[in-house]
Amino acid sequence: MTAMANISWKWAAALLTVILALVPFWPGALDSYLFSFLFFVFIYAVMAQGWNLVAGFGGQISLGSHAFFGLGAYTTAILWSGNYLWGSLYETFPRIYYFDPVTMVLSGLVAALAAALIGLPLLSKLRGDYFALGTLGFGEILKVIFVNGGDFTGGAFGLVTPSSTFETLMPHYYVGLGLTVGTAVAIGWLMRSRYGLALIAVRDDEMAASANGINTLKVKVAAFAGSAFIAGIAGSLYSFYIFHVGPDSVFNLDWMLLPLMMTVVGGTGTVLGPILGAFIMYAVFDIARIFVPDYHPIISGLTIILAMLFLPKGLVRKILPMSLARN
Amino acid sequence: MQSDETVLSLEAVTKRFGGLVVLDGIDLVVGPGELVGLIGPNGAGKSTLFNVMTAIYAPTRGKVRFKGKDITGAAPHHICRFGIARTFQLVRTFLTMTAFENVMVGAVYGSGGRVRHARDAAEAALELVGLSAKRNVTTAHMTLSDRRLLEIARAMASEPSLLLLDEPMAGLNPTEIRQMVEVIRRTRSEKGISILWVEHKVDAIMKVCSRVVVLDHGVKIADGTPVEIVANRKVIEAYLGEPAA
Numbered sequence: 192m193t194a195m196a197n198i199s200w201k202w203a204a205a206l207l208t209v210i211l212a213l214v215p216f217w218p219g220a221l222d223s224y225l226f227s228f229l230f231f232v233f234i235y236a237v238m239a240q241g242w243n244l245v246a247g248f249g250g251q252i253s254l255g256s257h258a259f260f261g262l263g264a265y266t267t268a269i270l271w272s273g274n275y276l277w278g279s280l281y282e283t284f285p286r287i288y289y290f291d292p293v294t295m296v297l298s299g300l301v302a303a304l305a306a307a308l309i310g311l312p313l314l315s316k317l318r319g320d321y322f323a324l325g326t327l328g329f330g331e332i333l334k335v336i337f338v339n340g341g342d343f344t345g346g347a348f349g350l351v352t353p354s355s356t357f358e359t360l361m362p363h364y365y366v367g368l369g370l371t372v373g374t375a376v377a378i379g380w381l382m383r384s385r386y387g388l389a390l391i392a393v394r395d396d397e398m399a400a401s402a403n404g405i406n407t408l409k410v411k412v413a414a415f416a417g418s419a420f421i422a423g424i425a426g427s428l429y430s431f432y433i434f435h436v437g438p439d440s441v442f443n444l445d446w447m448l449l450p451l452m453m454t455v456v457g458g459t460g461t462v463l464g465p466i467l468g469a470f471i472m473y474a475v476f477d478i479a480r481i482f483v484p485d486y487h488p489i490i491s492g493l494t495i496i497l498a499m500l501f502l503p504k505g506l507v508r509k510i511l512p513m514s515l516a517r518n
Numbered sequence: 519m520q521s522d523e524t525v526l527s528l529e530a531v532t533k534r535f536g537g538l539v540v541l542d543g544i545d546l547v548v549g550p551g552e553l554v555g556l557i558g559p560n561g562a563g564k565s566t567l568f569n570v571m572t573a574i575y576a577p578t579r580g581k582v583r584f585k586g587k588d589i590t591g592a593a594p595h596h597i598c599r600f601g602i603a604r605t606f607q608l609v610r611t612f613l614t615m616t617a618f619e620n621v622m623v624g625a626v627y628g629s630g631g632r633v634r635h636a637r638d639a640a641e642a643a644l645e646l647v648g649l650s651a652k653r654n655v656t657t658a659h660m661t662l663s664d665r666r667l668l669e670i671a672r673a674m675a676s677e678p679s680l681l682l683l684d685e686p687m688a689g690l691n692p693t694e695i696r697q698m699v700e701v702i703r704r705t706r707s708e709k710g711i712s713i714l715w716v717e718h719k720v721d722a723i724m725k726v727c728s729r730v731v732v733l734d735h736g737v738k739i740a741d742g743t744p745v746e747i748v749a750n751r752k753v754i755e756a757y758l759g760e761p762a763a
Contacts, residue, residue, distance in 0.1 A: 385626055385627075388619060388622060388623055388626060388627075389626075391612065391619075392612050392623045392627075394614075395611075395614055396610045396612055396613075398574075398606075398610060399611070400612075400623070401594045402572060402595075402598060402604055403598055403603075403627055403676065404599045404624075404627035404628035404676065405595055405627045406595045407595065
């Protein structure tokens with residue numbers, strides 16, 4: 192029976208993906224509010240999925256997502272504005288950096304590398320709250336470094352990339368949708384693999400995991416780096432939208448706090464939870480911001496309190512069969 | 519002492535926490551296929567000795583050898599791969615996993631390449647402890663007794679040559695204790711592995727073990743057959759106090 196439910200939910204998710212993929216063909220969709228709304232939902236869903244990997248599945252509560260988001264955004268802006276990647280090709284193809292997959296993957300890799308370097312000492316020494324505070328500190332340190340990075344990082348103002356490349360929000364929308372579906376499928380597959388088994392073991396009981404042959408530090412650092420890779424790619428996508436990457440915008444704590452709340456409301460440690468949470472919470476945040484601008488933090492805060500009171504395990508676990516919600 | 523004939527040997531293991539000597543020059547040998555009981559009053563150092571063997575603590579002095587190889591100070595996750603599997607006094611199962619997934623962790627990660635077919639090894643281990651019917655039950659919904667059995671299955675799925683049991687009877691009722699004794703007996707007879715068993719319930723140890731080691735205040739005070747142990751003056755003193763003169 193659960194297998195049946197499993198299959199039908201997969202079909203429902205596939206159908207929703209197709210519908211979302213067809214949205215841009217709707218007359219007038221490109222100029223609609225809904226279109227940019229969905230683009231932001233995708234960015235947040237990807238960020239939430241990244242946080243969910245290390246915190247939801249791995250049990251290591253990181254408060255440093257914004258650091259990796261910012262690193263990804265900066266890497267893209269630095270590579271592009273300084274033309275460090277494509278040399279003379281850039282003159283022939285002035286749009287070569289715009290949505291360049293190499294630039295995007297490099298942005299993810301820089302974030303992942305930073306996470307591995309900071310994760311090794313943090314995860315071998317710190318647990319629980321202390322690890323969380325360590326990652327929070329890392330984000331603040333990075334921000335200061337980028338403010339003082341001189342011409343390389345553009346200082347307190349940041350870097351500007353050629354916004355003349357912008358035509359429509361279409362590529363942003365599709366890349367966002369692709370990343371949302373891609374990260375969900377990848378993490379769903381990962382959690383059914385041997386690595387997923389080890390990650391859950393570490394989350395459930397680190398000492399027992401170690402006594403059963405799992406190199407817990409390696410597993411935790413890999414999850415942290417994987418999570419940072421996802422955040423870095425999201426940062427790269429955002430920089431193609433904003434064309435101005437500054438320390439206050441991309442290292443903003445919101446890039447950590449909102450995905451965290453979305454995941455918790457949707458369901459930590461589930462694949463669909465972060466996506467569902469991103470949809471619902473971003474809708475609440477945005478509607479409150481538009482209709483009651485003076486009170487919107489109150490409405491958003493209230494929603495989170497209510498969600499925690501009535502859905503402590505997340506929305507997904509309420510509406511989906513247990514077997515599916517877990518994976 | 520011929521190292522190739524012993525599975526586990528501790529040589530003059532001493533462990534100090536600051537000024538407190540918890541283990542004082544412990545020598546201990548476990549041979550192939552032996553079922554050795556380790557008893558002692560509270561605070562005797564049994565758990566610390568376990569933690570030294572499984573590399574959770576490094577000994578202040580002394581060596582731990584496994585099949586002749588010095589494993590003192592190895593990384594904790596290597597111990598199981600060498601072939602030393604353990605259970606915990608305060609049960610440590612992976613609560614959000616099913617019974618089968620728990621056992622798979624031992625088969626996949628604990629075996630260090632010994633297990634070729636992890637699924638088969640996991641099924642066999644569940645069968646061994648009698649939990650096959652509960653393979654898809656989430657561990658959080660299992661009884662303490664089943665979780666203790668599950669820990670043994672998880673340990674056995676890594677196909678170890680030495681199994682360390684840390685008070686597997688703690689918190690069990692008499693029926694469950696009989697079941698546990700049966701599982702331990704079966705594990706030893708079917709798999710032919712060595713077992714070192716720490717226990718508070720001395721009567722269970724005396725019935726099942728071929729050899730018993732007694733610790734008191736970090737010192738080994740006796741090592742012999744159950745018959746020798748119950749007649750040992752030092753052991754009686756450790757448990758009941760000195761006789762009135």
